Amino acid sequence: MSRVLAVASGKGGTGKTSVSVNLCVGLARLGRRVCLLDADLGLSNVDVLLGITPELTLEHVLFEGVPMEQALIRAAPGLDVVPGGSGVSRLADLSRELRSVMAAQFSKLSGYDYLVVDNSPGISSQVLSLCLACPELLVVVNPDPSSITDAYALVKVLAENGMRRSPCLLVNKAASAASAQEIFNRVRGAMVKYLKLDARYLGYVPNDPHVSAAAARQRPLLEIFPASDAGRSLLALARSLDQAPLAAGLGESDPARVMEGALVRMRERLPVSPRLTASQATRQALDAAITLANLLENPGRTDGVAVAARLKALLLKARSGMEPGEDAHAGRGGPPQSVRVNVISPDASIGDILAESLDAAGLGVNPAGGSADAAVLYWPGGRDIPQAMLAELGELQYVLVRSLGSKEMPRLRREPSAVMDLPFNLEDLAGAVRRCAMRPT
Known part of the structure; x- marks a missing residue:
């Protein structure tokens, strides 16, 4: 035992x-x-x-x-x-x-x-x-x-x-x-x-x-x-x-x-939090941060009071400026929240990890060949990607994820909109995919 x-x-x-x-x-x-x-x-x-x-x-x-x-x-x-x-x-x-x-x-x-x-x-x-x-x-x-x-x-x-x-x-x-x-x-x-x-x-x-x-x-x-x-x-x-x-x-x-x-x-399939609209998620994040700011307002802190007060003021101002149901990207030319992504990887395990990471970041991951706004292509340096997989790329803009230590680029007809090297920050990858989906083909 x-x-x-x-x-x-x-x-x-x-x-x-x-x-x-x-x-x-x-x-x-x-x-x-x-x-x-x-x-x-x-x-x-x-x-x-x-x-x-x-x-x-x-x-x-x-x-x-x-x-x-x-x-x-x-x-x-x-x-x-x-x-x-x-x-x-x-x-x-x-x-x-x-x-x-x-x-x-x-x-x-x-x-x-x-x-x-x-x-x-x-x-x-x-x-x-x-x-x-x-x-x-x-x-x-x-x-x-x-x-x-x-x-x-x-x-x-x-x-x-x-x-x-x-x-x-x-x-x-x-x-x-x-x-x-x-x-x-x-x-x-x-x-x-x-x-x-x-x-x-x-x-x-x-x-x-x-x-x-x-x-x-x-x-x-x-x-x-x-x-x-x-x-x-x-x-x-x-x-x-x-x-x-x-x-x-x-x-x-x-x-x-x-x-x-x-x-x-x-x-x-334990419930985590329901998928929220951008404004709902932002409002909840602001509420949580305000709670944290309240906790930081401890008289025993010499540096925390001013920081917490300033943080709370900014958060309250941001939250008061949001209208219920307002999309966080409306009127700003921001990326769509319902980006659909194809994940293309000759390594099934890496493909699963990328798909799970993108899903956790709020992006929709399609099965192979599904209609998509952008793609994430994993390239294990030094190996060719099967043509059948490259066909899934079609005319989509794509983000290239390279294996650890590889600085080479695969020989493809189009350049990637962004290149990510493993290991990467999930927020950086999600942001790159959203920007990629906005680019004209």
Whole structure:
């Protein structure tokens, strides 16, 4: 039996995966047997941070009959990794027979002391399902105001979908212990007041240049800079997590039962938030930001009062200027909100990831050959794209997404309207696609 912990964040850029990797390394250094499941389908860099190159993933285990033990990669002493790939997103589509396969294979992970699930950032149905199914939840937040807001939003949506346990919060990239405690107090205060949920403070990781230096060398921070400020903090966090008693009502878990629970929730297609018009979404975002500004107006802050007051004034002015039902782009020549996109990729897994990312950004993704306003073309550098796929491009304007490290361009009749290199920011990709759809063919 294992302790199963989901690691999540409300937005990208919090350092969630770095925390997951080094927390696992820290637990392994304490003598625990640890397994890290990479469930981040978008911009996952577990393999980069650990310097490993997966050949088999969870997808091979579930759909191609590969035993789980063959997919496991020994990344550090006491630490194994299960590369997730698109296999995690396909859990909801498992047949009854393959569900039995999944249970049998995940039961092989019950010998670990910890199973840590590194989720994608945000509040997709997959993320919600895994967070709700895992007995323990760690939410990573950093001092960026949008990170604080999105962390609260993540917990709010989980609460709306039935979560009643208190998550742990970890503040990453903190300027000091005092500022980290203040950030935790603000998030916890909002949770207690509006969600009737408490939170446990796991601790903080200081803003430390050794973190990016370790990532550049593709090795865990705790392996090459264990004496750094961040390294000492992460080892202390691992010790704190390991020594803390489980919350009331929680016990050790069977990884197979946890994944079965996640699968059930994925098949239910958990409600996130209904798709809103541009003005509705903007108004709700403004309301949320005003709430945050109220929380920031703390007399104990020397820098927060003025910032919060100014932020609130701007937000109130913006909201008062919007008419109900007004389209955020009306009269401005802005891009249409119902952009339809074709995703063209010779790599099915990358195609699935791109389609899911674009859908999460509010763009409609067509099946192959469907009528579309624009296209996203993935080019795995050095390989030709089948002519049948290029035929789907037709006369559409397109955004080119290139594989990591490739600076070449495919030989095509038309130039792309924009070029995105992996890894990319989802908002940047969505904006490029919307601008692409506006261009005349």
